[in-house]
Amino acid sequence: MQRRNFLGLGVAAMSAVLAPSALSAIDYRKTKPNTWTAHNVKDAMTALYGTTATTESGVKITIPKVAANGGAIPVNIQSDIDAKSVALFQDANPEAAVAVWTLNDKSIINFDVKIKMKASGSMTAVVEGKDGKLYSVTQSLEVALGGCEG
């Protein structure tokens, strides 16, 4: 019962906050600069969200098991969580962060990007729920030909 009250409050507070915030752009490179220079997923996640405690559920990431070309690996992230932001990390490149999406009331979490990876490793997608919790999923993949040599 308490949880229900809490959620109800959260929704009311959110709808009040959402209207103005949907209009202003947030550039995470400027607001959270440390995220982009962190060398591993844990540091990057801490810099971005202040914690690495996540619940491993509710998020789906679709990547190939073996990527023939590390220069363009297709990534798809999906989730039904009512969320504020979504972040994508990987652990093969010199820095961990790849992208941080800012969500608004029109967003559907179904994002496709193509990314570069230097070697085999794993990707982690994190969804920051409006309930203040983090949800994540991690999946490993093999990269046949690294993509950062250029």
Added chain:
Amino acid sequence: MKIKAKLKKDVVKVKAMAKHDMITYDQGKKKGVPANFITHWVAKVNGEIVYEVSTSQFLSKNPIIKFQYKGSQKGDKIEMTWTDLLGNTSSKKTKIK
């Protein structure tokens, strides 16, 4: 930049491709050119943000992004803008089909 937007039921599906070399710090060092990559994308409809992402050097060369959102009508115009590390921007407008 190329951009396509299609309305199906309530959901608009958008696909965009930016023409950009996306030079990472490592590649830049090797080639002796400054690193430069797209750092921020934003898509707006009627002045309202519908999609926003901050990105790092690890997007692919000529990155393709796809996303979905709801709340637009057929014929609305969607404008996509990216900004890169050196401050260049590029934007493109298209009608939602």
